[in-house]
Amino acid sequence: MCRNIKTLHNFVPPASEEEVRASSLQFVRKLSGFTKPSKANEDAFNRAVDKVTLAAQELLDLLVTNSPPRNREVEAAKARTRSAKRFGSSTISVIAGHSHG
Numbered sequence: 001m002c003r004n005i006k007t008l009h010n011f012v013p014p015a016s017e018e019e020v021r022a023s024s025l026q027f028v029r030k031l032s033g034f035t036k037p038s039k040a041n042e043d044a045f046n047r048a049v050d051k052v053t054l055a056a057q058e059l060l061d062l063l064v065t066n067s068p069p070r071n072r073e074v075e076a077a078k079a080r081t082r083s084a085k086r087f088g089s090s091t092i093s094v095i096a097g098h099s100h101g
Contacts, residue, residue, distance in 0.1 A: 009060055012069040020060065024052040 005023045008015035028048045029035055037045035 009063050010065050010069050020056050021053045024056050025049050027052055
């Protein structure tokens with residue numbers, strides 16, 4: 001579940017509102033243990049996602065660095081390489097959208 005939370009700081013272009021919200025949703029899902037909350041918990045769940053999104057965006061807006069901005073394509077390629085080493089080379093084909101079947 002949390003593997004979908006990606007680093008959002010120091011990229012060009014900066015993380016979009018959708019990326020920040022998606023990471024916040026994953027975080028709240030992990031904390032609550034719900035992929036989709038029941039009707040009884042839906043309001044609390046959605047409010048938590050809203051608050052985490054605001055806090056995450058504020059954090060990203062306030063962070064400073066002297067490092068050059070990272071390139072999304074380069075970072076994605078590094079992630080694919082790490083994944084291939086961890087899970088085997090067939091993972092690269094799946095990630096890249098290719099299948100061998």
